[in-house]
Each structure stands twice: as structure tokens, then as C-alpha cells.
Amino acid sequence: MGEWIEVGKKAPAFTLAADDGSKVKLTELKGSPVIVYFYPKDDTPGCTKEACQFRDSMETLQGHGATVLGVSPDTVASHEKFRDKFELNFRLLADPDHKVAEKYGAWREKNMYGKKKMGIQRSTYLIDADGKVAKLWKSVRADGHAAKVLEALEEHLGA
Template sequence: MLKAEETAPDFTLKSTEGKDVSLSGFRGKNVVLYFYPKDMTPGCTTEACDFRDQNSLFENLNTKVIGISPDPVEKHQKFVEKHGLSFTLLSDSDHQVSEAYGSWQKKKNFGKEYMGIVRSTFIIDKEGKIAKVWPKVKVNGHVEEVFQFVKEHLS
């Protein structure tokens, strides 16, 4: 997994609007880049709705929230519509970006091992450097913690 002070790897992925979105396109803004396993699941929905509810506060701090999962754009669109998400979701269907950030890892569930997204969050500063990493996110209270970090360190 990447660490603070490293340059965030640039990428280009499809958004829910079907547009190509590149990390480098947000230079001059802070970015909260969060990786999550799957649309429409309880933990991922809670996290997305928490980011939705705080999105205007992040925007007031010149910070863009971006969510990434391996789900296809069409599933992201349904997720956005169902929950009124007000930030960008990107589809990493081949998990190359998740791998570059170290969020694609071996997981265990009910005794079975498989590869998947480990819920993680990266704050990237205006110059494209990683300012903070949360490697294994617990959903409850996470968005508030992320907001406080941005407010105290990057505003």
C-alpha cells in the first residue's frame, strides 16, 4: 500500500457520467480518493452516504471526493441514483488502479480466500502527493475523521 509523502499514481477511469476522469485533472485541489468493495452493500452504502452528506463541506475546503470500486459504470449509475450521491464514482473493472494503490489484496470470508478491494482512503494534496492513508477503514466515524484531517492539515 502507498504511504504518505509518495506521489499519487495518476490514472484515467470511466465515471458514472461515462466520461474519462484523470487524477491529474484535479491538480490544484485536494482529493479524497476512497476505494470500496461493492455498490449497494450495507457498509459501502453507509460510507457513500456519509461522504454524500459531508460533500459540500469538503467542497468548501477545495477538496474533491472520488469513490472507486471494480463495479461497472452502469451499476455505479444505479447506486448514485438510488442514494443521491453528489460526488464522482469511478469504475476500476480491471482493478489496475486498486492494485497501484495497494487496495487490491487477498481477503478471507467464511474460510474462503479471494482477491478484492480492502476498504481504504487516500488524501492527495493539491500537488499530487499523498498526505494521509487509512489502509483498513472501519466505516463508522471515518468520513468525519477524513474531514477533520483535511480541515486541519490542507485547508
């Protein structure tokens, strides 16, 4: 189980397959802010609410030059269905072996109905243009989260 990446530290590099068939390399996004959010499962109530709020904030987020990437252990095919069903306008990345989630500390022990198991803890990283962590949200509540991320982005950019 990985540790959270502290603010000011370099965000771990990764390359993952996206819902659109592309490969996304974090290092290729340097030069502008990147929002990497980890979520447990496509098309579940909380994850859908969170994704739709990012979708609805996309114009403003992109206006600040930010790229949004949703990461879960789901397959590319699952991501395609989720994207199409809710008209998501950002890329969803497949991390089926949860290696990236582990690097970022998002793969953690969870207690579900008294049973302990490993899974994704809903969390978000705001990575600055230099590839360093500008802000981290752990144990995110889906509702209203995109607005908090936008607020932090604007604060970080001094907008």
C-alpha cells in the first residue's frame, strides 16, 4: 500500500490506457495543471455524481488550462460505456492492476459492512505545471468536489 504524495513533491509518472484508445503519459502533460482523480467504480452513484460534476465544470477547468483525468481499476471498455452514458468530456484511465493508485496512495484498506478489503479511496491530486503536487484531497465526498477542485485551481493560479 503506497503513501499519499505530499504537497510540493513530484507526482509519480505513469502511462495508462484511456477510454478513447489513447495512452496517457503524465509527463507529456507538463506545462499545465493536471487534475488526477481516483474513483472506485464506473457507473456507481457516487462515482457518477463526481464524474458529472467534473463534466459540468469542464469549460471553466479547461479555461484555466487544466486537464482532468479520472482513474479507476475498471477496463477501457467499461470506461467507454460510462463516458458515453453520461457524455463525459474528459479521459478516463484504466488502472486494472491498481499500480498507479498504489503509487499515489489511493489503493487502501477499506471497511465495507464490517469486512476489510483493499480498494480505491476516492481522492484527487492537483498537479501543477511543473509536475509537482499542488493540493491533495483524501477521502473525498463526491458531491461538490469538482467545485472545490476548481476553487483550489483558481487559487493556485492566482486567478
